[in-house]
Amino acid sequence: MEQVALGIDIGGTNTVFGFVERKGNIICESQIKTQPKDSDEVYFGRLFPAIEELSKKLPAGYEWIGTGIGAPNANYYKGTVELPPNLNWHIVDVVKLFREKFSLPAFITNDANAAAIGEMIFGAARGINDFIIITLGTGLGSGIVSGGKLIYGHDGFAGELGHVVIKEDGRDCGCGRKGCLETYASATGICRTVFELLCNRTTESSLRNIPFSSLSARQIYDAAVAGDVIALEAFEYTGTLLGKALANSVTFSSPALIVLFGGLAAAGEFILRPTYKAMEENMLNIFKNKVKIVLSQLPESNAALLGAAALFWSEYNKH
Amino acid sequence: MEQVALGIDIGGTNTVFGFVERKGNIICESQIKTQPKDSDEVYFGRLFPAIEELSKKLPAGYEWIGTGIGAPNANYYKGTVELPPNLNWHIVDVVKLFREKFSLPAFITNDANAAAIGEMIFGAARGINDFIIITLGTGLGSGIVSGGKLIYGHDGFAGELGHVVIKEDGRDCGCGRKGCLETYASATGICRTVFELLCNRTTESSLRNIPFSSLSARQIYDAAVAGDVIALEAFEYTGTLLGKALANSVTFSSPALIVLFGGLAAAGEFILRPTYKAMEENMLNIFKNKVKIVLSQLPESNAALLGAAALFWSEYNKH
Numbered sequence: 001m002e003q004v005a006l007g008i009d010i011g012g013t014n015t016v017f018g019f020v021e022r023k024g025n026i027i028c029e030s031q032i033k034t035q036p037k038d039s040d041e042v043y044f045g046r047l048f049p050a051i052e053e054l055s056k057k058l059p060a061g062y063e064w065i066g067t068g069i070g071a072p073n074a075n076y077y078k079g080t081v082e083l084p085p086n087l088n089w090h091i092v093d094v095v096k097l098f099r100e101k102f103s104l105p106a107f108i109t110n111d112a113n114a115a116a117i118g119e120m121i122f123g124a125a126r127g128i129n130d131f132i133i134i135t136l137g138t139g140l141g142s143g144i145v146s147g148g149k150l151i152y153g154h155d156g157f158a159g160e161l162g163h164v165v166i167k168e169d170g171r172d173c174g175c176g177r178k179g180c181l182e183t184y185a186s187a188t189g190i191c192r193t194v195f196e197l198l199c200n201r202t203t204e205s206s207l208r209n210i211p212f213s214s215l216s217a218r219q220i221y222d223a224a225v226a227g228d229v230i231a232l233e234a235f236e237y238t239g240t241l242l243g244k245a246l247a248n249s250v251t252f253s254s255p256a257l258i259v260l261f262g263g264l265a266a267a268g269e270f271i272l273r274p275t276y277k278a279m280e281e282n283m284l285n286i287f288k289n290k291v292k293i294v295l296s297q298l299p300e301s302n303a304a305l306l307g308a309a310a311l312f313w314s315e316y317n318k319h
Numbered sequence: 320m321e322q323v324a325l326g327i328d329i330g331g332t333n334t335v336f337g338f339v340e341r342k343g344n345i346i347c348e349s350q351i352k353t354q355p356k357d358s359d360e361v362y363f364g365r366l367f368p369a370i371e372e373l374s375k376k377l378p379a380g381y382e383w384i385g386t387g388i389g390a391p392n393a394n395y396y397k398g399t400v401e402l403p404p405n406l407n408w409h410i411v412d413v414v415k416l417f418r419e420k421f422s423l424p425a426f427i428t429n430d431a432n433a434a435a436i437g438e439m440i441f442g443a444a445r446g447i448n449d450f451i452i453i454t455l456g457t458g459l460g461s462g463i464v465s466g467g468k469l470i471y472g473h474d475g476f477a478g479e480l481g482h483v484v485i486k487e488d489g490r491d492c493g494c495g496r497k498g499c500l501e502t503y504a505s506a507t508g509i510c511r512t513v514f515e516l517l518c519n520r521t522t523e524s525s526l527r528n529i530p531f532s533s534l535s536a537r538q539i540y541d542a543a544v545a546g547d548v549i550a551l552e553a554f555e556y557t558g559t560l561l562g563k564a565l566a567n568s569v570t571f572s573s574p575a576l577i578v579l580f581g582g583l584a585a586a587g588e589f590i591l592r593p594t595y596k597a598m599e600e601n602m603l604n605i606f607k608n609k610v611k612i613v614l615s616q617l618p619e620s621n622a623a624l625l626g627a628a629a630l631f632w633s634e635y636n637k638h
Contacts, residue, residue, distance in 0.1 A: 128473075129473065130472050130473040130477075144571065144572075146465060146470045146471075146472070146477070147468065147470075147471070149466065151465045151466070151470075151571075151572050151573075152465075152466070152573070153449050153465070153572050153573020153574065154447075154448065154449040154573055154574060154575035154609075155573055155575075155609065156573075157573050157605050157606065158449075158465070158570075158571065158572050158573035159570075159571070159573075160570040160571075160573075160603060160605070161570060161571065163570050163603045164567045164570055164571075165563070165566070165567060165601065175603055175604060176604065177601070177603070244484070247484070248483045248484060249571070251477075251478075251479040251480060251482050251483055252463065252470075252477065252478070252479075252480065252483075252568070252571050252572070253463075253470050253472050253477050253571070254470075254471070254472020254473055254474055254475075254476050254477035254478075254479075255472065255473060256473035256474075282484065282496070284479060284482045284494055284496070285494060285495065286476050286479070287476065290473075290474065
């Protein structure tokens with residue numbers, strides 16, 4: 001029998017799940033709409049039958065031995081998802097629900113930590129014991145690995161680098177404070193930066209025709225590829241602030257590698273080059289020229305699913 | 320036979336060493352001048368005979384089983400001290416020298432990490448797996464413990480929080496950059512702050528009679544005790560900047576405890592109160608009211624020596 005883990009990524013829009021071999025091959029996968037307005041009871045009432053259906057499609061010779069879950073506001077220690085900002089859930093003991101339903105071991109962690117484990121087991125951080133993953137999506141998430149282990153902290157909430165304050169009295173953040181890194185360095189942050197630049201510059205730009213509410217990081221990327229000066233400056237600015245923040249983060253855990261992951265990382269060199277340049281320019285001497293920054297090596301469409309499955313395999317490997 | 324470890328703290332002025340029981344009792348101790356101008360050959364040519372002499376004073380019934388060393392610019396992984404800024408040494412394989420001389424296991428780490436291990440084994444962090452120690456001396460050092468283990472990073476240099484940049488174009492730092500935390504939050508930093516305040520305020524102050532080159536943190540403390548308004552504001556300002564920086568650090572490793580250690584920590588509530596207040600005011604919601612800040616619980620005169628001995632005991636406990 002070939003063993004497989006079920007990996008589940010609970011996102012704000014879709015929940016993607018699939019059976020993954022120890023080496024990272026996805027055997028079969030499926031998805032449901034997350035439906036943010038659903039209560040947790042209604043949501044799991046839809047998810048569990050969908051999983052059972054997928055498990056019937058698992059070819060003969062495969063044995064499902066456990067489950068790994070990535071979710072917003074997930075707590076690895078408690079097995080819970082607690083008051084996720086974009087879902088209509090209360091405090092849900094997700095691990096308990098899964099163990100009771102399927103009588104198999106289950107583990108949960110937040111999206112960024114799952115991505116970190118995914119890179120460690122299947123991606124860019126294979127064989128690297130000290131690295132940081134930065135997920136650049138709607139917000140900025142991070143997972144910090146030190147000595148081969150994720151840093152969870154005393155309560156399971158470590159690795160919130162998106163909420164390091166980088167500008168005194170800076171941009172309003174969803175957390176209620178001002179100037180957090182994610183208000184600058186994220187898919188949302190770069191959109192805000194474009195509007196700041198459209199205000200400050202007189203340069204022509206295709207981005208002047210797009211309202212704030214519909215501008216996306218993808219459109220900024222497309223404009224940058226077409227040579228739009230505002231779009232190029234927005235990437236430069238975003239990367240510079242991210243690079244400075246990473247130089248500060250390096251003093252903490254001295255990683256050998258930083259992996260950029262998620263929507264904004266898809267902009268490749270546009271974000272990578274200014275980030276690396278600013279990090280090196282602002283780096284303490286003893287860390288200079290030691291830290292690589294690379295893009296995620298997980299396939300973008302399945303990265304979160306692979307990260308969730310990797311969580312299970314990394315726990316399984318411990319025993 | 321009762322087992323003892325030799326603990327050695329190599330400071331810029333004095334080298335203190337002593338035999339320490341597993342529970343932290345110091346059996347006997349001694350010291351030599353470090354003599355910063357001495358080459359490493361000359362220095363160890365003086366230190367080794369002094370250790371041999373002390374070992375003869377160890378009462379019958381005690382067995383010396385190994386050595387722990389705290390030193391500036393020490394690398395735990397390599398066992399070396401590399402180009403310490405205040406000593407006339409090159410790259411010295413200190414662990415090898417000790418193992419060859421005394422045929423006993425030896426370990427070395429930097430001063431702040433030794434202090435962290437000291438607090439973990441003998442002091443304020445006993446039984447706490449996730450904490451940060453901040454040493455407030457000439458500079459600001461830090462040791463970060465996560466899941467019961469020191470964070471060393473891929474090269475052994477993790478935990479340089481004194482060089483997190485907290486002010487763009489801020490004060491000149493010895494590292495060649497500007498605005499590092501230690502230029503504000505350290506014994507030296509508070510002296511610089513006093514002169515900034517003497518410039519900006521018209522308030523009378525006893526500190527107006529002291530030249531820059533001879534002002535000490537101790538004098539500022541004494542003035543604060545006497546109600547000097549400038550001295551009080553200097554502590555307020557120092558603590559506020561330190562507290563904001565700590566709120567950012569908490570997002571990284573989510574510690575349950577932060578321990579303040581070293582010269583400036585001796586100012587007690589003068590530094591503790593504004594630091595804690597600013598940390599809580601600037602803390603991300605999920606970390607609020609979870610993180611304690613306390614003063615070191617190691618006796619000030621022997622803290623570094625106990626930390627060095629604790630390094631040996633923590634390594635010994637691993638095996």
